[in-house]
Amino acid sequence: MVSDGLFLLMGVFILAFSVIVGNIRDEEPSNGRQAARNLLYKEFPLSAGIVNAVFIFATFLVTLPGLATSSRKWIKLAGYLVVVCAIFTMILGLYLWILTLKIRGDFAPRFAAQTDVVRSLMQTEFSCCGYFNSSSPAFVTDATCSSKAAAAVMRGCAAPITAFANVFLDNIFTALFGIVGFDVVFLMATACLLKDRKERERFRHIDEKNGYGRI
Numbered sequence: 001m002v003s004d005g006l007f008l009l010m011g012v013f014i015l016a017f018s019v020i021v022g023n024i025r026d027e028e029p030s031n032g033r034q035a036a037r038n039l040l041y042k043e044f045p046l047s048a049g050i051v052n053a054v055f056i057f058a059t060f061l062v063t064l065p066g067l068a069t070s071s072r073k074w075i076k077l078a079g080y081l082v083v084v085c086a087i088f089t090m091i092l093g094l095y096l097w098i099l100t101l102k103i104r105g106d107f108a109p110r111f112a113a114q115t116d117v118v119r120s121l122m123q124t125e126f127s128c129c130g131y132f133n134s135s136s137p138a139f140v141t142d143a144t145c146s147s148k149a150a151a152a153v154m155r156g157c158a159a160p161i162t163a164f165a166n167v168f169l170d171n172i173f174t175a176l177f178g179i180v181g182f183d184v185v186f187l188m189a190t191a192c193l194l195k196d197r198k199e200r201e202r203f204r205h206i207d208e209k210n211g212y213g214r215i
Contacts, residue, residue, distance in 0.1 A: 003182075003185055003186040003189040004060065004063055004186070004189075006182050006185075006186070007056065007059070007060060007082070007182060007183070007186045008056070008057070008060045010056065010179045010182050010183075011052075011053045011056030011057050011060065012053075013179070014049050014050075014052055014053040014056070014089075014179070015049075015050060015053035015054075017049065018046045018047075018049035018050045018053065019050070021041050021044060021046060022046050024038070024041070025038050025041035025042055025044075026038070029118060029121055030121075031121055031125055032121040032122040032123070032124055032125020032126055033125055033164065034121075035114070035118050035121045035122050035125075036122055036125075036126075036161055036164055036165065037168065039107070039110045039111075039114075040099075040165055040168060040169065042110075043099060043106075044096070045092060045095055048088075048092060049092060051088075052085065052088045052089055052092060055081070055084060055085050055088060056085050058081065059078055059081040059082055059084075059085055062074055062077055062078045062081060063075070063078045063190075066078055072194055075190055075193055075194050076194065078190060079187060079190045079191065079194070082183055082186055082187045082190065083187065085183055086180050086183035086184065086187070089176055089179050089180050089183065090176075090177070090180050092176055093173040093174075093176035093177045093180070094173075096169050096172055096173035096176070097169075097173045099169055100165070100166050100169045100170065100173075103162050103165045103166065103169070104158055104162045107131075107158070107161060107162070107165065108131050108132065108158070111131045111137070111157065111161070112131065112137040116140045119140045120140045120142040120144075122157055122161065123139065123140060123142060123144050123145055123157060124142060124143065124144050126157050126160035126161060126164070127144060127154070127155075127160070128144075128154055128155050128156055128157035128159075128160055128161075129144065129145035129150075129151035129152075129154040129155075129156065129157070130145075130151065130156050130157065131156050131157050131158050131161075132156045132158050133155075133156040134148070134151035134152050134154060134156070136156070139151045139154075
């Protein structure tokens with residue numbers, strides 16, 4: 001089934017994303033966008049993403065004997081597991097969506113905890129000084145914020161970083177909701193297959209009852 005292959009592909013996507021992000025989120029950033037992105041990555045539920053992918057792979061394996069045989073039990077079990085996978089993926093998407101609602105305040109302590117080099121990268125990238133303003137937390141002296149007077153007339157980094165984070169997170173949780181859509185399509189295909197097999201089984205019983213299935 002095509003839907004079965006797409007379902008497996010979504011699991012591969014989630015696993016690959018979780019593993020890759022886990023490997024790059026602690027890298028030293030070379031620019032402000034990378035620095036902000038890595039700080040956001042550290043809030044991602046990557047372990048949960050890996051567990052979700054494992055559930056998807058397990059569900060795919062359950063579908064194989066169901067497709068290879070005429071048994072309805074394996075297909076039914078796969079249907080229940082698909083529902084679990086869809087709910088799991090939906091929760092991950094909602095978690096990231098909730099992050100966008102409070103990113104402005106939650107990002108402040110992360111910004112303040114960074115080294116002067118990393119904060120300077122973000123100030124340069126987003127043309128800002130400090131976070132809420134040039135003194136909260138205190139700006140890092142660099143080409144963008146060369147003095148107190150220059151920094152005082154610059155905006156804080158909260159607004160541009162929040163805008164960047166919202167777009168970045170929007171793309172990711174939208175992708176997760178899209179995966180849930182694939183899960184729904186797969187579930188519908190499973191229901192259709194179950195209905196078809198039930199009909200075939202009913203006709204087979206009728207044939208046997210009428211003697212057509214006997215040798």
